[in-house]
Amino acid sequence: MAITAQDVNKLRQMTGAGMMDCKKALTEANGDFDAAIDILRKKGQKISAARSDRQTSEGSVFVKTTDDGSEAILVALGCETDFVAKNEDFQKMGEAVVAQAAANKPATTAELLELNVDGRSISEHLTDLMGKIGEKIEVVAYEVLKGDQVVPYIHSNGKLGVLVALAGVNGTDVQEAGKDVAMQIAAMNPVAVDKDQVDASVVEREIEIGKEQARAEGKPEAMLEKIALGKLNKFYKDNTLLNQQFVKDNSKTIAQYLNETHKGLTVSAFKRVNIGG
Numbered sequence: 367m368a369i370t371a372q373d374v375n376k377l378r379q380m381t382g383a384g385m386m387d388c389k390k391a392l393t394e395a396n397g398d399f400d401a402a403i404d405i406l407r408k409k410g411q412k413i414s415a416a417r418s419d420r421q422t423s424e425g426s427v428f429v430k431t432t433d434d435g436s437e438a439i440l441v442a443l444g445c446e447t448d449f450v451a452k453n454e455d456f457q458k459m460g461e462a463v464v465a466q467a468a469a470n471k472p473a474t475t476a477e478l479l480e481l482n483v484d485g486r487s488i489s490e491h492l493t494d495l496m497g498k499i500g501e502k503i504e505v506v507a508y509e510v511l512k513g514d515q516v517v518p519y520i521h522s523n524g525k526l527g528v529l530v531a532l533a534g535v536n537g538t539d540v541q542e543a544g545k546d547v548a549m550q551i552a553a554m555n556p557v558a559v560d561k562d563q564v565d566a567s568v569v570e571r572e573i574e575i576g577k578e579q580a581r582a583e584g585k586p587e588a589m590l591e592k593i594a595l596g597k598l599n600k601f602y603k604d605n606t607l608l609n610q611q612f613v614k615d616n617s618k619t620i621a622q623y624l625n626e627t628h629k630g631l632t633v634s635a636f637k638r639v640n641i642g643g
Contacts, residue, residue, distance in 0.1 A: 413500060517532065519552060
C-alpha cells in the first residue's frame with residue numbers, strides 16, 4: 367500500500383523516530399502502525415546490541431529528594447556524546463527514571479530497569495530511545511541515601527553528582543552547610559567520611575607504601591613503622607572528609623566547620639557519582 371506523508375508524520379509523532387526511519391518501517395510493515403512500531407523498537411534493540419561495547423563516558427546525573435529531606439535518590443544516565451546528553455528526550459528520560467526510582471525504591475539497578483512506565487519497562491524505553499538517537503544509553507549509577515537531612519548537589523557540567531547525609535541536625539536548617547560539604551566532596555573526592563571507615567586493605571596498602579618510601583630514603587628499619595604511621599595520618603587528613611581542610615576556609619577542617627555551624631552536626635554518609643570519571 368502507498369505510504370503517505372501524513373502516515374509518516376503520525377508514526378513520527380507516536381514514536382519520536384526520524385522521518386526516514388518511520389517511512390521505512392511503515393513500508394516494511396505494509397502500513398500497519400503497530401507492526402511499524404515493533405520494527406522501530408527492534409531497530410533500537412539492534413543498535414543496543416551493536417553498541418554494547420561502546421563507552422558511555424558522557425551523560426547526566428538526576429536527583430530527587432523526599433519532601434522531608436531525609437532521603438535522596440540519584441540516577442546517572444550515560445550516553446556516548448555530550449550532544450546527546452543535552453538532548454531534550456535524553457533529559458526527559460533521566461527525569462522519568464529518577465522519578466520512578468523515588469516512587470518505587472527498587473533495591474538494585476536491575477530492579478529499577480524492570481519498573482513499569484506506561485505499560486512498558488524502563489529497559490524497553492531506553493532501547494526505544496537508543497533506536498531514536500542512535501547511541502548507547504544506559505543507567506550507569508543508582509544510589510539511595512538516608513539521613514537526618516540529605517542534601518544533593520549536581521556539578522555545573524551535569525556529569526558529577528553528590529548526596530551527603532547529615533546527622534545531628536535537630537530540626538535546624540543546614541541546607542547551606544550541606545551544599546558546602548557536597549561541593550567539597552565533588553572537588554576533593556574523599557575515600558570515606560572518617561578514618562575508621564577507610565577499608566582495611568587501603569590502610570595496609572598505605573602503610574606498606576609509607577615503609578617503602580622511608581626505606582628508599584635510607585631510614586633505619588626500626589623507624590619504618592613509625593614513619594609509615596605518620597604518613598598514614600597525613601593520608602587520613604587528605605582523603606577522609608571530616609579531616610580534610612575546608613576548601614572555602616583552610617583554617618578549619620570539615621568537622622570543625624560543621625560543628626561551628628551547628629553543635630554536633632556531622633556527616634553520616636555520602637555518595638559521589640562522576641560519569642566517565
